[in-house]
Structure formats: C-alpha cells, structure tokens
Amino acid sequence: xxxxxxxxTPGAKVTFKPRYENWINGGWVKPVKGQYFEDISPVNGxxxxxxxxxxxxxxxxxLDAAHRAAPAWGKTTxxxxxxxxxxxxxxIDANKELLAVAETWDNGKPIxxxxxxxxxxxxxxxxxxxxxxxSQDGDHAELDNDTVSYQFHEPLGVVGQIIPWNxxxxxxxxxxxxxxAAGNAIVMKPAEQTPVSIMVLIExxxxxxxxxxxxxxxxxxxxxxxxxxxxxxxxxIAFTGETTTGRLILQYASANxxxxxxxxxxxxxxxxxxxxxxxxxxxxxxxxxxxxxxAFNQGEVCTAPSRALLQKPxxxxxxxxxxxxxxxxxxxxxxxxxxxxxxxxxxxxxEKILSYIDIGKQEGARLALGGERVDLGxxxxxxxxxxxxxxxxxxxxxxxQEEIFGPVLAVTSFSDYEDAISIANxxxxxxxxxxxxxxxxxxxxxxxxxxxxxxxxxxxxxxxAGAAFGGYKSSGIGRENNKLALGHYQQTKNLLxxxxxxxxxxx
Amino acid sequence: MTIECESNLKGxxxxxxxxxxxxxxxxxxxxxxxxxxxxxTPAAVGTLRELWSEVxxxxxxxxxxxxxxxxxxxxxxxxxxTSDRDVLLGRLDIAPAGETAQVVDFWMSAEQFEYWxxxxxxxxxxxxxxxxxxxxxPRGVRFLIRSRLMDSFG
Numbered sequence: 155x156x157x158x159x160x161x162x163t164p165g166a167k168v169t170f171k172p173r174y175e176n177w178i179n180g181g182w183v184k185p186v187k188g189q190y191f192e193d194i195s196p197v198n199g200x201x202x203x204x205x206x207x208x209x210x211x212x213x214x215x216x217l218d219a220a221h222r223a224a225p226a227w228g229k230t231t232x233x234x235x236x237x238x239x240x241x242x243x244x245x246i247d248a249n250k251e252l253l254a255v256a257e258t259w260d261n262g263k264p265i266x267x268x269x270x271x272x273x274x275x276x277x278x279x280x281x282x283x284x285x286x287x288x289s290q291d292g293d294h295a296e297l298d299n300d301t302v303s304y305q306f307h308e309p310l311g312v313v314g315q316i317i318p319w320n321x322x323x324x325x326x327x328x329x330x331x332x333x334x335a336a337g338n339a340i341v342m343k344p345a346e347q348t349p350v351s352i353m354v355l356i357e358x359x360x361x362x363x364x365x366x367x368x369x370x371x372x373x374x375x376x377x378x379x380x381x382x383x384x385x386x387x388x389x390x391i392a393f394t395g396e397t398t399t400g401r402l403i404l405q406y407a408s409a410n411x412x413x414x415x416x417x418x419x420x421x422x423x424x425x426x427x428x429x430x431x432x433x434x435x436x437x438x439x440x441x442x443x444x445x446x447x448x449a450f451n452q453g454e455v456c457t458a459p460s461r462a463l464l465q466k467p468x469x470x471x472x473x474x475x476x477x478x479x480x481x482x483x484x485x486x487x488x489x490x491x492x493x494x495x496x497x498x499x500x501x502x503x504x505e506k507i508l509s510y511i512d513i514g515k516q517e518g519a520r521l522a523l524g525g526e527r528v529d530l531g532x533x534x535x536x537x538x539x540x541x542x543x544x545x546x547x548x549x550x551x552x553x554x555q556e557e558i559f560g561p562v563l564a565v566t567s568f569s570d571y572e573d574a575i576s577i578a579n580x581x582x583x584x585x586x587x588x589x590x591x592x593x594x595x596x597x598x599x600x601x602x603x604x605x606x607x608x609x610x611x612x613x614x615x616x617x618x619a620g621a622a623f624g625g626y627k628s629s630g631i632g633r634e635n636n637k638l639a640l641g642h643y644q645q646t647k648n649l650l651x652x653x654x655x656x657x658x659x660x661x
Numbered sequence: 662m663t664i665e666c667e668s669n670l671k672g673x674x675x676x677x678x679x680x681x682x683x684x685x686x687x688x689x690x691x692x693x694x695x696x697x698x699x700x701x702t703p704a705a706v707g708t709l710r711e712l713w714s715e716v717x718x719x720x721x722x723x724x725x726x727x728x729x730x731x732x733x734x735x736x737x738x739x740x741x742x743t744s745d746r747d748v749l750l751g752r753l754d755i756a757p758a759g760e761t762a763q764v765v766d767f768w769m770s771a772e773q774f775e776y777w778x779x780x781x782x783x784x785x786x787x788x789x790x791x792x793x794x795x796x797x798x799p800r801g802v803r804f805l806i807r808s809r810l811m812d813s814f815g
Contacts, residue, residue, distance in 0.1 A: 191799070194790065207799070318727065318728045319728065319791075319792070320727075320728060345728075345791065345792060346790055346791040346792055346798065347790045347791050347792060374791065374792075374798045374799045375791070375792060375793050375794035375795065375798060376736075376794045376795075376796060376798075377799060379794055380794055394727065394728070395726075395727055395728045395729065395730075395792070395793060396724040396725060396726040396727055396728055396729050396730035396731075396732070396734075396793055397724050397725045397726040397730060397770070397773075398722045398723070398724035398725075398734045398741065398793065399724065399729075399734065399793040399794050400726070401741070402736075402740070402741055402794055405741070405742050417727070418726040418727055418730075419725075419726035419727025419728065419730050420726070420727070454728075456727045456728075500789055500790045500791070501787065501788050501789050501790070502729075502732075502787055502788070502789025502790060502791070502803035502805060503729075503789075505787045505789070505803075505805050506731060506732065506805060506806075509805060509806065509807050509808065510731070512807070512808075513780065513808040513809075516808070516809060516810050517810065550776070552776065552777065552780065552808070555776040556725060556730070556731050556776075557725070557726055557727060557730050557731065558731070559727070559728060559730065559731075582725065582772055582773060582776070583726065628725070628726065628772070629726070
C-alpha cells in the first residue's frame with residue numbers, strides 16, 4: 155500500500171501552480187478579461203488553484219495561433235508527426251505518478267486507476283495513432299487506361315474539441331491523438347470541473363509540439379465552449395458530454411456546415427446468462443467482478459455497466475454473492491493505492507446521484523446495498539463520497555433508463571434470450587453493453603443483437619487502443635479509439651488525372 | 662394530485678426590497694392534460710430572475726446521457742432549437758406578482774419524455790461547478806432536478 159502525499163505537501167509528486175492561464179501558441183497567456191475561477195478538489199471539497207475563465211476573446215486568440223500553425227503542421231510528414239506523438243507518449247510514461255496524483259486531485263478518482271489505466275492507456279493511445287498515421291495509405295483507381303483517380307487524406311485544418319471531466323487526461327488524449335496524427339491544429343476546452351490536470355500535462359509536453367498546434371482555453375460552456383463550437387474558423391467540432399449540449403453542438407455545426415462528432419453517454423446493460431454459474435471457478439469470479447465494475451471510477455463512465463440483467467435461475471445466488479463482493483469495495487482516500495472507490499467529481503454530481511437514489515426508492519425499487527452519502531472524516535470530510543449502491547427493480551424505472559453517472563446499479567431479471575435482448579435494447583442509448591456466457595454461440599448472438607456500439611463479451615471496461623468506441627442510437631455519432639477516428643479529422647482530396655494526349659472531342 | 666407549495670426560503674439572503682421568492686408551478690401545456698409537471702423552487706427562481714435581468718428571456722431543455730446528463734440546461738430563449746421531437750412540459754412565469762410576465766419554457770425530447778412522463782420535476786438549485794452550456798454555471802451554482810411520482814396522468 156502507498157499513500158501519495160497531497161499535492162504541494164512535503165514529498166508530493168506534484169505541486170500545482172497557484173494559477174493556470176490559458177495555453178496559447180506554446181505559452182501561458184492570461185485571459186483577456188482577466189477573470190479566473192477556482193478549481194475545487196473533490197477529494198476534500200476545497201479549492202486548490204485558480205484557472206483562467208476564458209471567453210470569446212481568448213478563443214479568438216487561440217484560433218489565431220492555431221491558424222498560424224496549421225498550414226506548416228499539416229505539411230509535415232506522417233513520419234515527423236508520428237515521432238512527435240511517440241515523444242509525447244514517452245513523457246507521459248516518464249511522469250506517470252506525477253500525472254496520476256494531479257488527475258486524482260482534480261477528479262477524485264482512486265489513484266490506482268490513473269496509475270494502471272488512464273495514463274498507460276493515454277500513452278499507448280498516442281503510440282497507436284503514431285502507428286496508424288504511418289500505416290495509412292491513400293488509394294487510387296485506374297478508371298480506364300488513361301484515367302487514374304487518386305485519393306489523398308488531407309487534414310481539416312483547425313478543429314475544436316470539448317472534453318468531459320470523468321477521465322480528464324484520457325478523454326483529451328482520445329481526441330488529441332487522432333487530430334494531431336492527421337495533421338490538424340487544435341483549440342481544446344477542458345471541462346470546468348477538471349480544468350487543471352490537462353494543464354499539468356501540457357506543461358510537460360508543450361515544447362514537443364510546434365507553437366499553436368495545440369491550444370487549450372479553460373472556461374465555462376456558454377462563455378468559452380459556445381464561441382469555440384460555433385466559430386466559423388473551425389473545420390470540425392468534437393464533443394463528449396450530455397445530449398442537450400450535444401444537440402446544441404450539432405446545431406452550431408450545422409450553421410457552419412462542418413462535421414461534428416458527439417459522444418453522449420449511455421445506460422449499458424450487463425447481461426449474465428445462467429451458464430455463468432455452472433461452475434464456481436475462475437470464470438465465475440471474473441463474471442462477479444464484471445458485475446461490480448459498475449462502481450469503477452465511481453460510476454462516472456459513459457459505458458458504466460449500470461443495468462445488470464441476471465437470468466432468473468441464478469438471480470438470487472449470483473446477486474447475493476455480487477452484493478457481498480461490492481460491500482467489500484474499499485472506499486477511502488483517493489491517494490491511497492488500496493482505495494477502490496474514490497470521490498464523485500463535483501458537488502452537483504453528488505447531489506444528482508442522491509436525487510436519483512431518492513427517485514429509485516419512490517418508484518419502488520428495492521435498495522439492496524448502500525444508498526447514502528459517506529463522510530470519510532478528517533481532511534476528507536468535505537469530499538464528495540457516495541456508497542456503492544445496488545437497486546433491484548424493473549427496466550421502466552428511471553434508475554434503469556438514465557445515466558446516473560454515479561456508483562449506482564439497477565438490477566433486474568430476465569427469463570430467456572429474447573427477454574434479455576428486449577430489456578437491453580429498451581433504452582434510448584446504445585454506447586456499451588456486456589454479455590457473460592460460457593456458450594460462445596449465445597454470447598456471439600447477443601453481442602450482435604444488442605443495439606450498442608461496444609459490446610464486451612466475457613469482460614468489461616477494457617479500452618485498448620485499436621477497439622472502435624462510439625454510440626448507436628442517442629449515444630452519439632462517430633468512433634474513437636481506432637484508426638476510424640482518423641477519418642473524423644481528415645478530408646478526402648481526389649485528383650482525377652488524365653494521361654491521355656487526345657482531346658475529349660466535345661468542342 | 663396535490664402540489665406542495667411550501668416556500669423554501671431558508672438561507673436566502675434577501676434585501677428588504679427584493680421581491681419575495683416563492684415556488685413557481687408550471688402552466689399546463691400538454692394537450693389533454695390538466696396537471697402541472699414542473700415547478701421551480703424559490704432558490705431556482707431567484708437565480709433565474711438574475712439571469713433574466715442579464716441575458717433576457719430564458720428557456721430550459723432537460724438533458725440526458727453522459728456526464729452532466731439528466732441535468733436541466735438553462736439557455737437564452739431560442740439558443741437551443743426545439744423541434745417536433747421535443748415536448749413542452751410547461752411554461753413557468755418567474756416574474757414577481759403584479760409585474761410583467763417572464764415566462765420560461767421547459768422542454769424535453771419526446772423520446773426521453775416516454776421514460777420520464779410518470780414523474781413530476783422540481784428544478785432546484787445547488788452549489789456546483791457546471792456544466793454543459795447552462796447559463797448559471799459561472800456562478801458556482803447548478804440547477805438540479807428533483808423528482809417525485811405523479812399521482813395521476815392527466
């Protein structure tokens with residue numbers, strides 16, 4: 155067990171600056187209006203740094219820098235850009251503990267997660283796109299003996315990206331890596347709940363990138379997000395967040411006739427067929443863990459398996475064991491490597507989760523575990539902690555239909571295969587799902603029949619670079635985490651070339 | 662159904678001249694219904710009046726999905742383009758009694774309403790940090806939905 159020192163205390167891996175300006179043109183730039191807001195750590199509910207409260211004026215400065223940088227960056231070779239991405243990956247690896255402490259302090263997540271997941275995935279993500287851009291070919295077609303159609307991938311130019319607060323660094327990297335690999339310059343706006351850890355990262359990697367290629371402006375949605383998303387000076391906007399803002403982003407994009415990718419969350423079903431309990435073996439143990447993964451990252455995951463569907467014959471026994479396993483989850487100081495459940499990212503998030511626990515009870519769901527805010531005492535007393543919570547109910551209840559974004563699981567039973575698929579698909583969203591079965595045919599068919607962009611079969615919550623990630627239905631548009639994402643940051647240039655000496659003969 | 666109109670004024674810092682803050686209950690807007698579906702708490706009304714005085718007419722669209730999903734998003738009226746695929750759940754006049762009406766429309770997507778229609782929504786205000794593009798975020802407060810079961814469907 156290791157307990158990392160609080161940032162800024164003796165022995166700490168990271169000491170935050172008292173104030174973070176915007177990052178524009180390769181350096182710190184004060185916000186034009188001179189306004190700042192406080193970043194609050196969910197670990198203890200206390201402010202720890204001031205952050206630039208960017209406005210339209212700052213977005214314009216960032217866009218100026220991006221437009222200056224984009225032409226030259228877009229002309230670099232794939233080899234050169236891949237080298238840059240690989241250097242960034244090396245820096246992330248070399249500073250893993252520093253970044254992990256910063257991420258935990260900003261977001262509240264238990265530090266074992268950034269150490270073992272967020273940051274290794276982030277560096278690997280850069281390496282994946284370094285490889286992907288080098289291996290990407292254009293194509294050509296010999297249309298007739300004298301006519302050849304060549305297709306080239308060209309960068310879009312300057313793109314905007316708005317990222318969420320649940321994995322502040324990793325979600326930024328999911329968007330940054332393909333955009334940079336494809337040769338675009340970027341203006342990014344982090345989430346206002348977690349604006350600092352990404353600035354700690356840019357401080358480390360800033361000098362690897364040419365000035366202006368990556369610009370980061372902090373601030374609030376309507377003040378900084380809207381001027382970015384609605385700007386006629388971007389050629390694409392990418393957003394991860396909720397549906398109303400997603401629609402707003404798409405509306406802004408339509409006004410400028412630019413492409414938009416939006417990842418808007420889900421309400422993922424995690425389906426356990428009876429044969430899972432055929433043996434009390436390692437696979438059964440794995441499936442039990444797969445159930446408890448609803449509490450991973452405090453449930454603040456777009457694909458959190460927050461609906462568990464258990465086949466009737468195993469309902470009582472599987473659920474009983476899983477509740478006991480969940481009860482043992484260690485909730486505590488997020489900087490302790492033994493801690494499994496940390497803090498929710500913000501106070502309003504905490505309040506929202508508690509409001510859903512309330513509606514769950516009102517709707518008649520049975521509270522099987524948890525259901526309360528937790529006061530961890532001492533210096534953590536002001537932090538935003540919620541017990542892992544398990545409800546039993548039916549799929550029409552709101553706790554089964556809405557993404558609570560907390561450690562709250564809704565469990566129900568199903569009779570047969572058709573019933574399982576019907577319940578899983580009875581939802582507005584289609585981002586993720588899980589299927590657990592020892593029968594490969596059942597697992598395969600279920601994976602194909604569920605209307606979701608990612609179905610984990612006999613595992614959950616793996617996010618390896620290379621596996622396409624994105625939503626069906628109201629969960630959004632676009633794919634990340636795979637070379638497909640390059641296409642969201644490129645446009646196609648067709649050169650249609652005639653090698654004939656003869657006139658067409660029309661005039 | 663019964664509607665509780667208790668005035669939740671605890672902790673409200675009010676100057677003597679400030680108009681009283683009371684719960685505002687929506688006018689019914691769904692054809693064929695007779696029961697309101699939405700209300701604003703006094704704390705929400707206070708912040709909405711301040712926002713109205715700064716940016717003018719306001720609207721809400723109820724969000725869903727990731728991150729700050731399930732939160733009500735407050736925009737300048739018309740900022741968010743609604744369509745036939747949205748339901749107007751109610752219209753709420755936040756103006757002090759006797760003054761010119763300040764009507765805030767509360768919208769939700771039709772597909773989301775199918776799953777929410779059995780619950781009455783109270784828009785409250787809590788300390789918080791965001792997010793999305795909702796107008797109140799820079800003030801360090803956040804509109805929050807509290808729900809209770811509708812007694813009947815009108």
